[in-house]
Amino acid sequence: MSTSAGGLIIRQEEPRNLEFPFDRLDSYLTPVESFYIRSHFHAPTIQPDSYRLTMDGAVKNPFAITLKELKSLPGKTIVATLECAGNSRVFLVPQRPGAQWELGAVGNAEWTGVPLATLLDRAGLNRNAREVVLEGADRGLPAELPRPPEAISYSRSVPLDKALDDVLVAYAMNGSDLPQDHGFPVRAIVPGHYGMASVKWLTHVRVLEEQFQGYWQTIDYGFWDEVGGIPVRRPLSEMRIKSEIARPSTFEVLPKGRTYTIYGAAWCGTGDVVSVELTTDGGRSWANAKFLDPIRPHGWRRWNYDWEIPDRPGRFTLKSRAKNTVGESQPDEFNERYFSYVVNHTLPIEVVVQ
């Protein structure tokens, strides 16, 4: 096991989609160089001096703000785990289209910026304001049909109450300027939501009086809910509870009759993670893991568990299962209404004991 930073797995060369090798998990905060990169289009180059964030739509006083002005406003630093909605897609059978992420399209970092509420307050919301669209400077033609006829910019909305609650307009990651691949100079951080909500290269915030039906919340990054038994398409939003085993990794060879410390992390979008259980016998029995990190809002908790490896060679399937304070527990099976997203069922890690 190496604990050096960096060394990402390439899932797509361009636009850049790189994954953290999750078996290298070693610290509470993911180093910037090890943080997974999920980009929809070529990363735009933005000169900090000419950067402007435009606030408009259903507001009384639309305005644009420079990076310098933004940094002069009262700032805030939070920890937030970001997980790509497609993380662990490679576990799905049959295989689904999209990047074949294993376990590492997730990271936990410290983000510094200005609360979006501060900027919305300055703009003055209209009475019927309902959603807030976050638009990035990255542009292109989406891959899937039905798609708009021309290149569009990446954008997502958050409900107004979320925007006013804890969304951050961030300009620093783990205490340094954002790297280009993470949205330099400014990105949104939407704590508790899948990563697609935390729009990078954020240049435009538009307040709407209607439900936003953008490409990345109707066609992509959507799921099938239902109303009165009739399926309806809704945008993905809060992360579902999940734990992952970082070590051992798939087909790792372990010595029989010894103690091995299984190690991983767990997180969720609402509530706090309060337990992680492990099974090493295919789900017949479960035992509690120990937490290495305290509860912090929207930050993950690492955990470990000392496994007494049986004194016989063979193959064993390990699974972890997290629970949280709002009654969520990882399911046994993938929920097909998410098609290729929200892969938060108990994931099997098969190891070889010799």
Next chain:
Amino acid sequence: MSTSAGGLIIRQEEPRNLEFPFDRLDSYLTPVESFYIRSHFHAPTIQPDSYRLTMDGAVKNPFAITLKELKSLPGKTIVATLECAGNSRVFLVPQRPGAQWELGAVGNAEWTGVPLATLLDRAGLNRNAREVVLEGADRGLPAELPRPPEAISYSRSVPLDKALDDVLVAYAMNGSDLPQDHGFPVRAIVPGHYGMASVKWLTHVRVLEEQFQGYWQTIDYGFWDEVGGIPVRRPLSEMRIKSEIARPSTFEVLPKGRTYTIYGAAWCGTGDVVSVELTTDGGRSWANAKFLDPIRPHGWRRWNYDWEIPDRPGRFTLKSRAKNTVGESQPDEFNERYFSYVVNHTLPIEVVVQ
């Protein structure tokens, strides 16, 4: 030219998708046997005695009504042109996926039934009622991704004000029971909207307090509008103004130096058609056609134009262009934001003069 009824063009054998050969246009009302058939799934067989229409959702008094009861309520007969949103798709270059409809996925019929408003009034709308979902008994797995994981029924919503205005719960077509392929025993008729709104085999009406995001108005039968420069997906609804040339047909051979009566029909979703112009010289000059039918709300108007065919052989491209009372005029080019729907630009009909 034959004027016998029936004789439809097969676009898909099963589910049944049949087109009216538009060069046979001969009457104001399209005979039932000649009316185009657009089905998404196998046509369900519904016994009239066991038929029930369920009214529920955001209402005070949900109820179910039998066919007999429905027919005993005060009825209404209207004329309405239904056009499939994909009509004339075959004119698109490059070719788009979907049935390659020419000109005949459109028809004009008389529909008899009970105003949806009567049933909604009986159910008693909740104060926050906003949309009305029309659900059919036909079920299956939609063709395109992203789609729900299991078979679903065909459903569409109409805004509440439209539902209360003129939507009909129809049990007769041109004075007779609906044929099975047209929704027996009961279908919706949404006057002025593309045909996809007029749900066949209607068995469930559900009132919602939210915007309905069903498959057939987000994934399929949607288009790309924009808000503040950002594309947003919206459901297709009102038919856009359109005229079509029924005769002559493509590559029809016409005698030079004679008079030929070009003949067709025109319709729109809002307002009334007030003019149809013809060009026989590729758009350099336009001349007015004469109407054969008066204005009737939501009914098409047939028209004709006496063309003095030039006294020289050659190929000529004919186009017609309709205008209506609300300022709509057929565009010269297809609008790509509709991708494979709303093909209402001036369609070229090339003929051979000898």
